[in-house]
């Protein structure tokens with residue numbers, strides 16, 4: 001039970017924080033079409049967070065989703081550090097979108113056959129939406145990787161900067177063996193392998209190179225975060241925490 | 250949102266010469282019959298010019314209007330409000346997109362229009378030069394500014410230019426959701442805790458003047474609406490739209506215990522017209538000409554977005570340029 005809860009929190013927190021970052025592009029995109037695309041993906045992500053928190057509430061009697069999302073402390077959040085980094089410019093955001101969404105898509109695909117039925121059902125639905133996120137990321141990555149000298153250089157340097165953080169998505173939990181044994185989830189190792197297989201040819205097609213040396217940035221899954229998460233949480237809770245918990249807004 | 254009824258006029262040069270009185274008569278007859286004018290049809294130069302200005306200003310209002318609310322997405326209280334607000338602001342950007350396309354059918358490119366926005370040459374709805382200071386401001390905008398815009402947009406959707414009417418029909422459909430959500434959030438604050446109620450009252454106090462400005466100056470000081478109305482570019486006068494708005498929404502504000510900060514606001518039952526204090530039309534003029542609390546900030550944000558997105562747009566225009574792989 002702790003194993004499933006831990007998995008759900010990791011996923012929900014990833015979606016929540018990443019959705020927050022994506023939503024920051026609303027009104028700020030380099031072209032209007034991208035503006036709209038990012039807002040629409042942000043809604044999906046935040047919706048996925050809500051769905052995962054709802055499973056926690058329903059199946060494990062945790063607090064309600066609004067409380068889980070808006071009132072937990074920084075060190076209680078289990079998102080990977082990749083998703084909390086501030087957006088920087090469009091290059092950084094796009095490469096993160098590419099790296100994260102492929103992992104996310106494969107994760108939900110794997111979970112769609114989970115022995116934990118509520119999650120399997122949700123995953124089937126979510127992976128249908130994520131298909132478009134991945135398609136969006138692939139299109140833009142290959143386009144900008146191959147367009148001008150500047151766009152290519154920007155893509156490559158964002159990839160270099162983000163690579164170790166992306167590997168941090170797959171930080172193993174204390175429950176890997178149990179999740180695998182109970183056929184809930186095949187584990188982070190398998191996910192990482194599938195992810196590498198999937199993204200390598202696309203990176204190549206985008207005329208980019210995966211950094212040759214790598215050290216995964218772990219810690220996020222255990223509640224250790226960069227200094228970029230707390231300001232995000234403070235901002236997110238600014239209004240809702242100005243009144244007692246449970247107040248209608 | 251957000252098209253206010255007010256079309257900011259450039260000082261009229263001598264009215265463009267009417268090319269052909271025969272064609273003009275046919276054109277006006279078509280409009281009288283309720284036909285739509287389409288992009289390739291003949292139209293007077295002045296009709297084209299006024300429409301471009303109006304649609305362009307409407308589009309800019311959607312883009313700029315996304316900013317004050319957009320900054321509250323990350324702070325929206327709870328999942329429900331957050332999801333609704335992102336969806337709303339996304340819609341507004343979508344409206345801008347539709348409207349720029351409609352204006353492009355008249356011969357001005359999106360780039361030119363955005364350029365004119367950034368240089369201050371073309372205007373946008375005045376209300377967005379005021380700050381959204383608290384969450385309550387978001388609910389006031391979502392409820393009352395969107396409501397004001399609907400009054401105007403529904404009227405204009407029955408205008409004479411086909412592409413604009415079709416864009417407006419779709420826009421109005423989405424606006425009705427914004428209004429519903431805005432109203433719901435507004436009521437929640439009005440009937441919530443004392444602090445929430447006070448926050449809402451404070452927001453409405455600050456927004457009332459811009460709301461009264463929203464449909465533009467009174468008809469008696471507005472320049473030449475007559476021709477625009479004959480050509481069905483404009484479908485109702487500023488005063489009519491404002492009156493209609495007050496008719497529909499003043500009761501909804503009062504019924505939930507919020508006060509309107511104008512002791513002189515009342516309906517004259519004999520004339521059917523609302524009477525109110527002078528909402529300071531000089532301030533309206535100052536703000537639309539660049540001297541409002543947020544004009545500089547709004548344009549600076551758009552400028553930032555344009556500059557930082559430039560490399561992306563350049564890259565998209567060079568899809569075939571092969572990069573020399575810089576690795577050995």
Ligand SMILES: [Fe+2]
Nearest residue numbers: 250251341344
């Ligand atoms: Fe709109």
Ligand SMILES: [Fe+2]
Nearest residue numbers: 250395424427
């Ligand atoms: Fe709207």
